[in-house]
Amino acid sequence: MNSKNSPLEQELWEDWIKNRSGDAANELIANYMYLVNFHTERISSHLPSRVSKDDVKSFGLLGLYDALKKFDPGRDLKFDTYASFRIKGSIIDGLRKEDWLPRSIREKTKKVEQAAEHFEQKHQREASSEEIAEITGMSADEVETAIKDSLFGNILSIEEKPKGGKTDLKEGIGYSIPDDTAILPDRHVMQDEMKGELIEGIKYLNEKEQLVISLFYNEELTFTEIGQIIGLTTSRISQIHKRSIFKLRKSLTKMQVFN
Incomplete structure (x- = not known):
C-alpha cells in the first residue's frame, strides 16, 4: 500500500485492514495477481518442462495471500516489494518440498x-x-x-x-526483506565482482544471446515479452536463454545467490 493507490484501492485496503473483508481480499489479490504471474514466468524458465507452471503459480498465489495477511502498512515498505519476496519465497519453498x-x-x-x-x-x-x-x-x-x-x-x-527447532520466522533469499540502508561493505564488493564477471562473460555471447540475457536479467522481461520485442517465439527465446546459461553457468550461479 502506498500514497499512489487509487481511491478504490485505498478503500479496499482500509476495508481489509480494519474488517478483514473477504471481498476486499479477493479484489486486492486480483489487483496484485500480476506479481504472481511475473514470478511464475521467471522461475518456470529455469525449471524442467515436466514441472507444471500451474503448480508454480499456485505456490505463488499462496505467497501473495500470505503477504496480504502479514503486511504491516505502518512499515516504510511498498506492498509490491513485500509481496514479491513472499511470492518468490513461497514458490521456492513449494518446489523444494515437492522435490522437483x-x-x-x-x-x-x-x-x-x-x-x-x-x-x-x-x-x-x-x-x-x-x-x-x-x-x-x-x-x-x-x-x-x-x-x-x-x-x-x-x-x-x-x-x-x-534444521532443528520450529519458528514462524521464515529465512532465506525468497523471504528476506532487504534493508537498503544497511548494505554490508563486503557483500557490496562481492556483488560488484559477480556482476563484473557476468558482464565480462556476456561479451563472449553472440548478439542475440546478449540481448536475451540483458532483457531477462536486467530489464526483467518475460520470455513472451522478449519474443515480442525480438520477433521470435517464446520457445525460441527459451532455447536461446538455455544456451546462454550454459555459456555463463559459473557467473549466473554466483549472481543468482545474491538476487
Missing part, C-alpha cells in the same frame, strides 16, 4: 558438471556443450538442459531452512 528434481536428473547434472570440470582442467578452457556431450554420451541439448536444471537446483539448496 528427481534422482535421474540430479545424476545427469552431476555427470555434466564433472565432465566440464575435467575438461577445463585438462584443456585450460571451458568446454562447449558439444564437447561435454561427446564425453558424456548425451546430446548437446541434454547437456544445456542439465546445466539449467543444476542452476536452479543450487538456488533451492541455498534456500534450505536450518
